[in-house]
Every structure is written in C-alpha cells, then in structure tokens.
Amino acid sequence: MVTLHSFPDQQAILNLAKRYPQLDIASVETCLAFLNTTADVYQALDVHFARYELSMGKFTILMQLLQADEQGLTPSECAEKCGVTRATITGLLDGLERKELVTRKPYPSDRRMLSIHLTDKGQQLLCQMLPDHFCRTTNLMANLTDTEKKTLIELLSKVKAGTPAILKP
Amino acid sequence: MVTLHSFPDQQAILNLAKRYPQLDIASVETCLAFLNTTADVYQALDVHFARYELSMGKFTILMQLLQADEQGLTPSECAEKCGVTRATITGLLDGLERKELVTRKPYPSDRRMLSIHLTDKGQQLLCQMLPDHFCRTTNLMANLTDTEKKTLIELLSKVKAGTPAILKP
DNA sequence: ACTTTTTAATAAGCTAGCTAATTAAATTTA
DNA sequence: TAAATTTAATTAGCTAGCTTATTAAAAAGT
Numbered sequence: 001m002v003t004l005h006s007f008p009d010q011q012a013i014l015n016l017a018k019r020y021p022q023l024d025i026a027s028v029e030t031c032l033a034f035l036n037t038t039a040d041v042y043q044a045l046d047v048h049f050a051r052y053e054l055s056m057g058k059f060t061i062l063m064q065l066l067q068a069d070e071q072g073l074t075p076s077e078c079a080e081k082c083g084v085t086r087a088t089i090t091g092l093l094d095g096l097e098r099k100e101l102v103t104r105k106p107y108p109s110d111r112r113m114l115s116i117h118l119t120d121k122g123q124q125l126l127c128q129m130l131p132d133h134f135c136r137t138t139n140l141m142a143n144l145t146d147t148e149k150k151t152l153i154e155l156l157s158k159v160k161a162g163t164p165a166i167l168k169p
Numbered sequence: 170m171v172t173l174h175s176f177p178d179q180q181a182i183l184n185l186a187k188r189y190p191q192l193d194i195a196s197v198e199t200c201l202a203f204l205n206t207t208a209d210v211y212q213a214l215d216v217h218f219a220r221y222e223l224s225m226g227k228f229t230i231l232m233q234l235l236q237a238d239e240q241g242l243t244p245s246e247c248a249e250k251c252g253v254t255r256a257t258i259t260g261l262l263d264g265l266e267r268k269e270l271v272t273r274k275p276y277p278s279d280r281r282m283l284s285i286h287l288t289d290k291g292q293q294l295l296c297q298m299l300p301d302h303f304c305r306t307t308n309l310m311a312n313l314t315d316t317e318k319k320t321l322i323e324l325l326s327k328v329k330a331g332t333p334a335i336l337k338p
Numbered sequence: 339a340c341t342t343t344t345t346a347a348t349a350a351g352c353t354a355g356c357t358a359a360t361t362a363a364a365t366t367t368a
Numbered sequence: 369t370a371a372a373t374t375t376a377a378t379t380a381g382c383t384a385g386c387t388t389a390t391t392a393a394a395a396a397g398t
Contacts, residue, residue: 044336143328
C-alpha cells in the first residue's frame with residue numbers, strides 16, 4: 001500500500017525552481033497535492049478493508065466475482081479485470097481461499113485453467129460489508145457537490161491523459 | 170506500488186445501486202475515477218524512477234536530504250518527513266547506501282541516532298535527473314490550465330477532508 | 339547512584355505488488 | 369502424427385510498505 005507523503009514547504013519549491021527552470025511551480029504543487037491525497041485515501045481504505053480482514057486487492061476480486069455469472073472467472077480474467085499480473089492474483093487467491101471466501105475449481109474444457117467462485121461465506125461477507133462500504137465511499141466524497149464531482153472526474157481524466165509524458169523515453 | 174485498477178462498467182454500478190441504497194452513484198464513480206487515475210500515475214512514476222534505478226520512496230529521501238542543512242537528517246526525521254515508519258526508512262536507506270547515494274554517520278551527541286547525508290554521487294544523480302523529472306511533472310499536468318490546477322487542488326483537499334469518514338469506527 | 343522508562347534504529351515476519359522462470363496443457367506447425 | 373510453440377497458473381526472488389519485538393542508548397524517577 002502507499003502511505004508515502006511528501007511535504008516540501010513553499011520555500012523549498014521556490015528554491016528548487018530557482019535552480020531548475022524546468023520546474024513549473026503550479027504543476028509540482030498540483031502533483032504533490034495529488035500524491036498526498038492519494039496517500040491519505042489509501043491509508044484510510046486500508047484501515048477500512050482491514051476491518052473485514054481484507055485488502056483492496058482481495059476486495060476487488062470478490063467484487064468482480066459477485067458480478068460474474070455462474071461460470072465464475074479464471075485467474076487470467078481476474079488479473080485483467082483488476083489490472084494486476086497473474087502472479088499477483090495467485091497470491092491474492094491463496095489468501096482468499098485460506099479464508100474460505102473463494103474456491104478454485106477445475107475448468108471443464110481446459111486443464112491449464114481454473115474457475116474461481118465465491119463461496120457462500122464470501123457472498124455473506126460482501127452482503128454484510130457493502131452497505132457500510134458504500135456509506136463510507138459516499139461520505140468520502142460528501143464534501144463535494146455533484147457539480148464538483150463531475151469536475152473532479154474531468155480534471156482527473158486530464159491528469160491521466162498526461163501519464164504518457166512520464167512514460168516517454 | 171499500486172497498479173490496481175477497478176473497471177466496473179456502468180451497468181454493474183447500477184445493478185449494485187439497486188441492491189444497496191447506500192450506494193451513491195456519483196460518489197462511487199468519483200472514487201473509481203480517483204483510484205484509476207492513481208493507479209496510472211503511480212505506474213508511470215514507477216517507470217520514471219526505475220530509469221534512474223530509484224523508487225519513489227528512495228527519491229523522496231534524496232530530495233529531503235538535498236534540502237537539509239549540513240547536519241543531514243536522522244532516520245526518524247526522514248520517516249516523519251516522508252510519512253512512513255522508521256522500519257521502512259531503514260530498508261530504503263539500506264538500498265540507497267548500497268548504491269552509494271547516501272552515508273550513515275554517527276550522530277555527535279546521541280549514539281542511538283544516525284546522521285544521514287547525501288554523497289557526492291547522490292548529489293550528482295539528483296542534478297542529472299531533476300531537469301528531466303520536473304519536465305515530466307510539468308507535462309503530466311500540461312493538459313490542465315492554471316485555473317484547473319487550482320480547482321483540482323481544492324477538490325483534492327475536499328476529498329482528503331472526507332478520509333475521517335472512512336476511518337470512523 | 340541506581341533503576342525504570344522511553345527512544346532510535348534495526349530485525350523478523352508478513353502482505354502485495356513486480357519480473358522471470360518453470361511446469362503442465364493446449365494449439366500450431368511441419 | 370510428432371515436434372515445436374504458445375498459454376495458464378504457479379514458484380522464486382525481489383522491493384516497499386506494515387507491525388511487533390529486540391537491542392543499545394538516553395532520559396526520567398527514586
């Protein structure tokens with residue numbers, strides 16, 4: 001999980017800007033605000049999921065399985081839907097299986113694959129926690145009006161559109 | 170690092186909203202937009218820091234040391250400024266020391282403490298990478314006008330203000 | 339002056355992410 | 369039909385975060 005904060009004060013940014021003309025103060029401040037908010041939100045979410053002895057990764061898999069049909073999902077499908085590698089999914093499923101929240105079943109037509117299903121216990125846990133979960137998610141965003149939520153989504157998509165600039169060689 | 174994505178489609182959110190009246194669609198969509206943007210930005214930043222054989226945590230420590238005075242920083246001060254535990258700082262300093270970017274020196278007046286300093290090599294690495302780093306940070310935010318950057322900072326601080334709602338028992 | 343408590347850094351053990359390699363199974367190629 | 373290639377899941381090894389415990393050193397209390 002990410003709890004890293006960065007707290008440079010205004011003076012530190014100004015000092016750096018003197019030495020590095022490439023530093024755009026407004027951009028750096030926006031970036032730092034984003035990273036600091038991320039650290040806080042993730043830390044709070046970790047506490048939240050820990051109440052139910054879950055992590056965000058485990059919870060995400062459970063949610064994907066809740067919405068899957070009777071065939072379940074393969075580990076590869078879980079990896080794709082959750083945006084992590086298959087190796088990571090293996091570890092997460094190990095934990096979920098140990099807690100008896102999911103089962104790994106053979107895939108009928110391909111012995112390389114598995115079919116992952118929610119157990120009754122897993123379904124019950126989600127039923128129990130989702131009201132609380134959605135309440136908290138709603139309250140996380142309660143300080144924003146509906147217009148502000150839309151604005152935030154638009155601005156975040158502009159930030160996201162800038163990520164290739166970091167990846168470029 | 171966090172690369173977890175969550176990609177529920179519109180229909181999935183609507184289905185859940187039918188079963189869980191606590192689910193506020195606008196809040197969940199805003200939250201998911203935030204988490205997805207976070208995943209992308211962190212993934213891109215990981216690639217960026219990896220070019221210099223660093224991680225965000227290591228880079229943050231180096232930046233704190235760059236701005237420190239001649240006394241350096243203690244590991245405790247690093248932990249506080251970076252927002253992680255002292256145990257985590259120990260591991261990060263191990264890596265930075267192995268790369269000869271920092272040195273651990275005895276603290277003059279208290280043998281429990283250490284004084285951490287940038288090496289010449291560490292300073293040279295920062296001088297070399299910071300122009301590129303600030304260019305990329307500027308480009309990450311280039312799709313936003315200055316007004317939008319200020320708006321984003323304000324909206325993020327409202328999100329951050331909502332984190333106690335997740336922490337509350 | 340000695341004992342107790344607190345503090346700093348680290349070690350141990352864990353989770354969750356990654357990459358690369360491995361094994362078994364399916365598909366493709368010749 | 370057999371060999372070669374590709375795929376799915378896992379394993380191994382790593383990093384970076386955490387908590388808890390440990391050890392050495394300083395501070396506080398008696």
